[in-house]
Amino acid sequence: MTRRALPTTAAALTAVAALTLTACGGGGDAKSDDIKGADTATATPTVSASSGSGQPDMNLPSDLQVQFDVTRSSDTRHAAALDSAKNYILALNHGITAQDPDDPAYQFYSLGNATKYARNQIQAWVKDEWTATGTDSYYKARTDDVGTSRGVLVTMCRDQSKFYGKNVKTQKIRYTKESLDSYQEFRLFMKPPQGSEKIWKVLQIEVQGRVKECQR
Template sequence: MTTAAFTATAALLLTACGGDDESSPEDIKGAGTGANSPSASKSAPGAADQPNLSLPTDLKVDFDVSEPSEDRHAAALDNAKNYILALNHGITAQDPEDPAYQFYSLGNATKYARTQIQAWVDDEWTATGTDSYYKSRTDDVSDSGGVLVTMCRDQSEFFGKNVKTNKVKRTEPSLNDYQEFRLLMKPPQASQEIWKVLQIEVQGRVKDCSR
């Protein structure tokens, strides 16, 4: 994979409404090449510096993922998960400028999160239920020292709730519930920095993610 080959796809909203869009992001070249890259440990700021990722009691984000054996891959996966938590935090906080997702993202990934949260706010929806992620894998990115994190998503128990009426919009289970998230993680550039999401692709209606 090369960094230039990764094009962010923001066509699919982070929504429980089973979006009908089916994006087709370009093939990510070179992922899994095992190319050597600079080692980056699980460096992270102190707890006081980390943003609030708390969620309402009626919303759960579940990660059933395997811990990578390599420290740098594990650190990249950890903050990919934090970015997803931050997306949900921004939705439930109804704040398109929420500092949580900005802490864990750069560039197009920041724009993607802001756009998704704004869509929920504009439509007067918040989130409820369980947002599930599983079947994770991590691959080296050949030209940047980055890591590509891939996860399946099941949103069959993840629903929108109207912020004014509290009415939950439930959907029937379908292939629309299954997505694949691909997050390009940028390694820390200094001792106090962390892995951040630089680009994100979301592929919809992924049969390999169904369960």
């Protein structure tokens, strides 16, 4: 459950994403705060009607919930990008609770650095013998077009004040008090479907910690 700080700014993330869009990822491992999250109340992935079959299992334990209090955009591109961004977060948490760094769920919704990031985060949880429990909340979602790349930048606030680590051997829960550390901002650069692909995928991710604007 070690924290990692990602120094990349939003502007830098947008620029890097635009440059790497045609390269389908690559580059070094992204560094960020650990994602410690869960799912909606029913742990059900949100998938657009055009996503097709082959969606991976992302069911979560009953003691773990991820809540998305976001408004779906009337723009079909932005709505699809937001759906896949939410699914990437669910998939990452599925990998954590499944204790599987090679879980197919996050790989289904990511490319390049976002795939490496998810794998590294899950590996860290598994190595430290932690899984997740409680409630993880995401809200204040925003979607923005990125230049002429047809990509979309999804931004969401996160409240992890009621989200805790649980030791996989002892089942002891590590409770933490609410503080500024509980509030983060997620920025996910979404790549549109290419060729035979039918879903948007996360290409880059940045997590900014201690964000006062996300406090509620």
